[in-house]
Amino acid sequence: MELRKVGLKVTHPRLQILRLLEQTDRKHLTADEIYRLLNEQGDEIGLATVYRVLSQFEQACLVRKHMFDPGSGRALQACYELHDGEHHDHMVCVETGDVVEFVDPEIEERLHQIAKRHGFQIAEHSLVIYVKPRDRRAEG
Amino acid sequence: MELRKVGLKVTHPRLQILRLLEQTDRKHLTADEIYRLLNEQGDEIGLATVYRVLSQFEQACLVRKHMFDPGSGRALQACYELHDGEHHDHMVCVETGDVVEFVDPEIEERLHQIAKRHGFQIAEHSLVIYVKPRDRRAEG
DNA sequence: ATTTATGCAAATAGTTTGCACACGT
DNA sequence: ACGTGTGCAAACTATTTGCATAAAT
Numbered sequence: 001m002e003l004r005k006v007g008l009k010v011t012h013p014r015l016q017i018l019r020l021l022e023q024t025d026r027k028h029l030t031a032d033e034i035y036r037l038l039n040e041q042g043d044e045i046g047l048a049t050v051y052r053v054l055s056q057f058e059q060a061c062l063v064r065k066h067m068f069d070p071g072s073g074r075a076l077q078a079c080y081e082l083h084d085g086e087h088h089d090h091m092v093c094v095e096t097g098d099v100v101e102f103v104d105p106e107i108e109e110r111l112h113q114i115a116k117r118h119g120f121q122i123a124e125h126s127l128v129i130y131v132k133p134r135d136r137r138a139e140g
Numbered sequence: 141m142e143l144r145k146v147g148l149k150v151t152h153p154r155l156q157i158l159r160l161l162e163q164t165d166r167k168h169l170t171a172d173e174i175y176r177l178l179n180e181q182g183d184e185i186g187l188a189t190v191y192r193v194l195s196q197f198e199q200a201c202l203v204r205k206h207m208f209d210p211g212s213g214r215a216l217q218a219c220y221e222l223h224d225g226e227h228h229d230h231m232v233c234v235e236t237g238d239v240v241e242f243v244d245p246e247i248e249e250r251l252h253q254i255a256k257r258h259g260f261q262i263a264e265h266s267l268v269i270y271v272k273p274r275d276r277r278a279e280g
Numbered sequence: 281a282t283t284t285a286t287g288c289a290a291a292t293a294g295t296t297t298g299c300a301c302a303c304g305t
Numbered sequence: 306a307c308g309t310g311t312g313c314a315a316a317c318t319a320t321t322t323g324c325a326t327a328a329a330t
Contacts, residue, residue: 104254123272127268129254186286186287217318293319
């Protein structure tokens with residue numbers, strides 16, 4: 001059991017949140033989406049608990065937290081994905097909200113060099129490409 | 141006058157905020173920092189006005205808004221810098237909060253290719269390297 | 281004079297926290 | 306049984322907004 005491995009008691013909310021993240025087709029979910037999905041499927045879990053559990057999971061490196069700009073007025077909010085051990089960056093479609101993951105070793109390499117050149121070492125980095133479908137004639 | 145050029149009436153708050161951004165040694169300021177600095181120097185400007193003006197400036201491409209992760213518990217908040225016409229990315233020191241700007245044409249190029257490869261075009265991107273001074277023995 | 285901007289206070293949205301109770305071990 | 310986790314509601318933070326007043330053209 002992954003939960004026990006990271007020193008967390010196996011409780012219903014923790015189990016359900018972990019399962020949801022493992023099984024959902026949308027890899028990136030907000031706290032509120034998780035809250036709603038679980039309650040829709042009959043698990044009565046409080047929103048505060050969702051936040052607490054996600055934050056514990058993040059510290060235990062079970063999940064990663066991202067802040068994608070949702071654009072067009074909507075408030076900025078965090079989304080979470082299962083931590084697969086591999087690092088990757090994200091491309092977010094500003095029209096559909098779809099998220100695509102990618103890794104580019106060349107970029108990673110250059111980031112290290114840039115940090116080094118300035119006398120730093122990388123703690124982490126955040127790279128998000130906000131994209132639109134190609135070849136649109138008129139822009140909204 | 142830059143303000144008139146972008147269709148904004150020349151008011152005291154707008155003028156003062158613009159000047160502050162032009163003259164400060166710290167290129168990146170939060171709304172609250174701007175509010176405080178102005179009031180310290182005697183300009184009585186409301187925080188709401190600071191937000192409104194910054195948002196207008198952003199739309200007029202006079203400033204750019206960034207969301208840097210302030211780390212260690214502090215809440216996420218926006219910071220603003222004068223828009224110099226050139227694009228650049230940021231490196232933020234997680235220990236001191238210092239911000240360094242950089243541009244890497246190779247990275248920019250690859251970002252375009254990655255988007256293209258997936259059938260997208262770039263709307264914009266956000267790249268922040270969170271760094272620490274090099275050569276620390278023990279990690280916290 | 282007319283339109284637009286400002287300041288204040290109240291509203292909002294996401295997230296966090298205190299506390300009494302419930303659950304996992 | 307013990308210590309931790311949970312749910313609820315209230316607190317909190319950054320930001321936005323309604324409205325009466327003030328300032329810019």
